Amino acid sequence: MIEAEFSCTNRSVVRGYGTCTDGPRTRGCIGVNIIIIGPQACGKGTQAAKMAGHFGIFHFSTGDALRAEVKSGSDLGQELSAVMNAGKLVSDELIFNIVKKVYQTHPEGILLDGYPRTIPQAELVKADLKVDAVVEIVIKDETAVERISSRFMCSECGAGYNTVSLPPKTAGVCDKDGGALIQRDDDKPEAVLKRLALYHDQTVPVVAFYEALGVSVYKVNGEQSIDGVFDSILAAIGD
Numbered sequence: 001m002i003e004a005e006f007s008c009t010n011r012s013v014v015r016g017y018g019t020c021t022d023g024p025r026t027r028g029c030i031g032v033n034i035i036i037i038g039p040q041a042c043g044k045g046t047q048a049a050k051m052a053g054h055f056g057i058f059h060f061s062t063g064d065a066l067r068a069e070v071k072s073g074s075d076l077g078q079e080l081s082a083v084m085n086a087g088k089l090v091s092d093e094l095i096f097n098i099v100k101k102v103y104q105t106h107p108e109g110i111l112l113d114g115y116p117r118t119i120p121q122a123e124l125v126k127a128d129l130k131v132d133a134v135v136e137i138v139i140k141d142e143t144a145v146e147r148i149s150s151r152f153m154c155s156e157c158g159a160g161y162n163t164v165s166l167p168p169k170t171a172g173v174c175d176k177d178g179g180a181l182i183q184r185d186d187d188k189p190e191a192v193l194k195r196l197a198l199y200h201d202q203t204v205p206v207v208a209f210y211e212a213l214g215v216s217v218y219k220v221n222g223e224q225s226i227d228g229v230f231d232s233i234l235a236a237i238g239d
């Protein structure tokens, strides 16, 4: 057991699934895989980055990977852009090919952000990856719509901002690299409503899928401050 041998402070997440391979550690146990799920604007990306830093595991966002492909200007990127801007989901097959490469190269553990989003994707994950915990961030649809109207991202590095809860130091300018802040096309009103409907139809059943498998699912109230949500996540899964 990792607790006795390595005094790993991550034990409440790992609960014996992970194996630390070196000395006393304060963070990160080999092989801890966590999924974070939530509707758009629930703060999933922000919380995922904080969790990955805290637990010392790799943060992988399918949305960020797809946006990087779009930004590259490749043929595939142009195809993806049309699907994403319309508020639709990218095909399961394409997503799986991207994700599979990532978890083959991160044995220290991975935080999957934005994946799986459908039952077929969850079935594919099941075949390849042991999931230790699922965190579901819950917010009302009205909150999602309201928050999206204040959400912006850097046109250069993709960093996310919110004019209410996470404003940049200078309006319209990225704190990190000075890039212009823009609204994502998939955050425009028609795409937002489509994405919320897809979330309820296709992604909410993924939570029940993990519950049925006996994986710990932690439902966290996303209608709090960023730090409040993060504290609730740590309180739920153990820090």
Ligand code: AMP
Pocket: 040, 062, 063, 064, 066, 083, 084, 087, 088, 089, 090, 091, 092, 095, 113, 114, 115, 116, 117, 121, 186, 195
């Ligand atoms: P996100 O930043 O997670 O909201 O993702 C932005 C967009 O990327 C989504 O609206 C989808 O079009 C696409 N996308 C991201 N992850 C997935 C996924 N697991 N399956 C299908 N499409 C995805």
